[in-house]
Amino acid sequence: ETGVTQSPTHLIKTRGQQVTLRCSSQSGHNTVSWYQQALGQGPQFIFQYYREEENGRGNFPPRFSGLQFPNYSSELNVNALELDDSALYLCASSLDRGQENEQFFGPGTRLTVL
Amino acid sequence: QKEVEQDPGPLSVPEGAIVSLNCTYSNSAFQYFMWYRQYSRKGPELLMYTYSSGNKEDGRFTAQVDKSSKYISLFIRDSQPSDSATYLCAMRRNAGNMLTFGGGTRLMVKP
Numbered sequence: 689e690t691g692v693t694q695s696p697t698h699l700i701k702t703r704g705q706q707v708t709l710r711c712s713s714q715s716g717h718n719t720v721s722w723y724q725q726a727l728g729q730g731p732q733f734i735f736q737y738y739r740e741e742e743n744g745r746g747n748f749p750p751r752f753s754g755l756q757f758p759n760y761s762s763e764l765n766v767n768a769l770e771l772d773d774s775a776l777y778l779c780a781s782s783l784d785r786g787q788e789n790e791q792f793f794g795p796g797t798r799l800t801v802l
Numbered sequence: 803q804k805e806v807e808q809d810p811g812p813l814s815v816p817e818g819a820i821v822s823l824n825c826t827y828s829n830s831a832f833q834y835f836m837w838y839r840q841y842s843r844k845g846p847e848l849l850m851y852t853y854s855s856g857n858k859e860d861g862r863f864t865a866q867v868d869k870s871s872k873y874i875s876l877f878i879r880d881s882q883p884s885d886s887a888t889y890l891c892a893m894r895r896n897a898g899n900m901l902t903f904g905g906g907t908r909l910m911v912k913p
Contacts, residue, residue: 721900728905731903733900743899744900746900778846795844
């Protein structure tokens with residue numbers, strides 16, 4: 689069984705640029721969630737995708753957008769990067785089984801905005 | 803006030819000690835409770851997953867949920883240096899999949 693993988697591992701961008709982060713879900717999982725974790729903080733929910741549709745969104749502006757593909761992999765896109773976007777971006781996959789759906793996290797992508 | 807509060811630590815204990823980690827929360831709609839372990843520069847690893855109130859044991863780990871007090875705990879018995887990490891509590895409502903995390907407690911187990 690393959691776990692959740694994310695790419696790239698690290699990324700450095702400058703303010704105003706755009707970035708795309710990628711996530712491959714665990715084998716058999718159909719749901720992907722994205723979280724932002726600032727240094728020294730707990731993860732904050734950005735949004736979730738289920739069967740290629742957005743299925744819930746946290747308190748993040750529209751410049752944070754995403755996609756889910758038919759193979760359940762996912763992308764997180766951030767436009768007009770700001771310094772405060774510097775964080776660890778985590779992807780979590782789960783199998784939607786009604787109420788029982790533990791989320792398993794990938795290693796994250798560390799984004800630095802200069 | 804944050805929905806989920808967690809003492810950031812650091813908590814330093816000697817090897818073999820019993821560790822108690824706690825979170826309090828304010829939203830009574832939370833029904834599912836989780837504990838994750840996160841090593842430095844890594845993603846969170848799911849340790850325990852519980853539904854509603856009660857206890858759950860898995861090896862050296864015991865999770866407790868007291869919904870009446872809005873309080874959850876994770877106990878680690880016979881702590882090891884390899885347990886040194888940040889422990890995150892997380893919870894979600896009955897509907898939806900958004901996890902709300904505490905800020906994490908940094909644990910250091912000294913040999």
